[in-house]
Amino acid sequence: MTTSAPSVARVLPSQETSSHHTAPLRNAVLKVRDLSVAFASRGGALTAVDGVSFNLAAGEVMGIVGESGSGKSVTGLALMGLIGWPGRLTGGSVMLEGEELIGMPESELRRIRGRRMAMILQDPTSTLNPVLRIDTQMIEAIRAHDTVSERAARERVCEMLSRVGIPSPRERMLNYPHQFSGGMRQRIAIAIALLHRPAVLIADEATTALDVSIQAQILAEVQSLAEEAGTAMIWITHDLSVVAGLADRIAVMYAGRLVETGRVDQLLEAPAHPYTAGLIACVPSHNIPGTEVAQIPGSTPSLARLKAGCAFAPRCRRSTAVCGQVPPLVSWGEASERSIRCFHPVIDIGARS
């Protein structure tokens, strides 16, 4: 029940077109198809996430990049089944290891959250409950899914805390959140998220609130911990440089739609969508010192004032009359590993699938 006109992409099979002969080596743990979320507002339903589709292979790291308001955080919450009023899931499918999560009763969904699919949030100072001790918050996370004694759970907490780099965990787990620094609190949140070695970890701007040196440490640690546990990650961020070093694949989101996806090296080297190209040009290190930093003209459109067609068109130098329609998602390249939603790609994408 989205407000936009039915897009061509819905009609076209998106990425599966050519996947039969070049199936990814690893199985997809998460298959998302046409995920849509709308928010009720005075002016009617606003579509925050519009037909998002992607696959996530086991152990893979995918970065979802977008400006604030692009729908990336809402996508993360929707995958976890945590969209609350006034938001509403309006369609799509989320398959976790072959199991459909959309429409699953809350009690079953609860058993999946935190165990097979976990999440860490942006602000470490507000992620942990201020009035409960760390051990309480971790033991409850273990016992929500596993029937173990308190003593055994405590051992696991201790071990997990030391793995995320909390010194003297046996004493520190008796402390309250306010007795830890922001970086330490995010480590604790990561420890909680990885307690059950989930198949998928969704990190929503998980290092944005931290200072740069801590950010790099934590990124490296999450990466190695996730690798160890075989956890696939969806790293949601507005910062292209964070995912550049972390992700295997990047999906660029704009105004609720995925506009481009591809392997990180290809996408960064040869962006196809004008928006992606603009984003990459904005990264300060790409600019010549002394010259003005490049930027994309205009700003992210408000969902309430979104026109039909390509949402980026008003800011795009390449837009033409055809951009009044929503461009279909077009895949190309070896194994159709790249896809784009644009009528006027920046690079030659060859024969369209």
Added chain:
Amino acid sequence: MHAYVIRRLGQSVFVLIAIALLVFVAIYAIGDPVSTLAPQDATTAELEGVRQRLGLDRPIYVQFFLFLSNAAQGDLGRSFVYGEPALKLVLERFPATLELALLAAFLAVTIGVPLGVYAGLRPDSLGGRGIMVGSIFGFSLPSFWQGLMLILIFAIVLRWVPAGGRGDPGMLLGLQSALFSLDGLRHLLLPAVNLSLFKVALLIRVARAATREVALQDYIVFARAKGLSRTRIVWVHILKNIMIPVITVLGLELGSLIAFAIVTETVFAYPGMGKLLIDSISQLDRPVIVAYLMVTVVVFVLINLLADLAYAAIDPRVRLAGGGKSA
């Protein structure tokens, strides 16, 4: 922690002296007790005798310092009417009022907080809206009228409980209280409900507002993402956080329950401190009025001290601010 308690006690003593001064001056300003106490046909000389006997002929500051030094020794003067120590009279009635206030507070918390949490979790549901409408009635209907209606319905028409008075006390662990006997509880129920209705309404609002705020916090989203059950999220993660505003309000309101049980005690002919106060005011029995006010102030101060200590127990961040040991 100890330094914190001592500092708070010091503040409390200052508050007590300030209130004593206010009370004394205010009471001094109303009426002349001699005219009500002396016989109608008393001569001027007899009136003067009474005045001298009661010490009312001395300057006000002398009276005040006498009052303060006596008060420090637990002597708040003798009742003009009963000729007994005023403090003793008030304290004799104190248990009855305390029982009433405690039961009312208990009802307010056990009814108000769960309803408020429910209304906060489902603000747009029929139940949530219904609770809020109900709380408006709790606020706006006058207490004495609610009391009369309760008597009419439950004591006169349905005859479930007595209409007034205090029941026989029972014993538990060496403590004597009407809370420990069935008869006592039967007598207490209606006045306690009457006294608690306003507080129920208040706590519903406080708990609802706090719940709505807490439910949106990241740590609740994170708790859900951990896969915790709804029960645990509501009764541990949310409840423990909303107890901070609830205790603030309760601390203030418990004092006022004791102090302002007057209307309820009058409606239900309940022999508590409030009824004693009303009787004493109509007889201009100054020492009893003063003793009542001083006892009430002490109770207020103590309850607020307890509320502050309760914060420290619930919110670990207060412990740190209070000079406790930090990690």
